[in-house]
Amino acid sequence: MKKITIIFAVFILSGCFDSDSSEKVAAKSIELGENTFNNNCAVCHGSGAKGLAKDWKKRQEDGNYPAPPLNGTAHAWHHSPEVLLQTINEGGVELGGWMPPFKSKLSDEEKQSLLDYIQNLWPIEIQQKYNDRFK
Numbered sequence: 001m002k003k004i005t006i007i008f009a010v011f012i013l014s015g016c017f018d019s020d021s022s023e024k025v026a027a028k029s030i031e032l033g034e035n036t037f038n039n040n041c042a043v044c045h046g047s048g049a050k051g052l053a054k055d056w057k058k059r060q061e062d063g064n065y066p067a068p069p070l071n072g073t074a075h076a077w078h079h080s081p082e083v084l085l086q087t088i089n090e091g092g093v094e095l096g097g098w099m100p101p102f103k104s105k106l107s108d109e110e111k112q113s114l115l116d117y118i119q120n121l122w123p124i125e126i127q128q129k130y131n132d133r134f135k
């Protein structure tokens with residue numbers, strides 16, 4: 001009988017934990033994304049993905065465009081998650097840009113966490129529009 005009570009208690013408890021586990025998973029992914037971003041992307045895209053250049057639409061002295069902000073103030077949120085992942089994987093060289101590819105440098109989990117981190121930086125209205133359109 002004791003055993004059954006314990007099993008029952010475990011069931012109930014795991015039910016409780018389940019109710020907020022998706023939020024916890026999301027928060028963990030955003031945290032991993034922030035670390036991954038700071039270690040790999042901030043050097044060009046700036047801290048908080050705010051960009052480094054005053055005007056990301058203006059060519060640099062070397063003729064290249066600067067890395068754009070990814071925090072919702074530029075274009076990133078117009079692209080589907082698949083397109084954003086492709087940019088992370090392939091970089092921009094094939095399209096005439098200069099972002100390096102991260103295909104073999106980061107794990108799938110890290111890449112997904114980058115998307116979660118970036119999307120979490122966007123103003124809430126943009127996140128909602130994005131989810132309506134792509135999710």
Ligand code: HEC
Nearest residue numbers: 040041044066067068075076084087092097098099102114
């Ligand atoms: C060496 C500089 C550099 C690094 C490092 C870099 N990027 Fe980029 N990124 C760019 C540039 C420059 C562009 C614009 C396209 C191009 O020129 O290749 C860009 C474009 C992008 C875009 C498309 C934005 C849009 O509005 O369409 C995304 C998304 C992106 N980068 C994410 C990342 C992530 C995530 C990382 C880290 C894993 C990263 N970048 C690392 C330079 C960089």
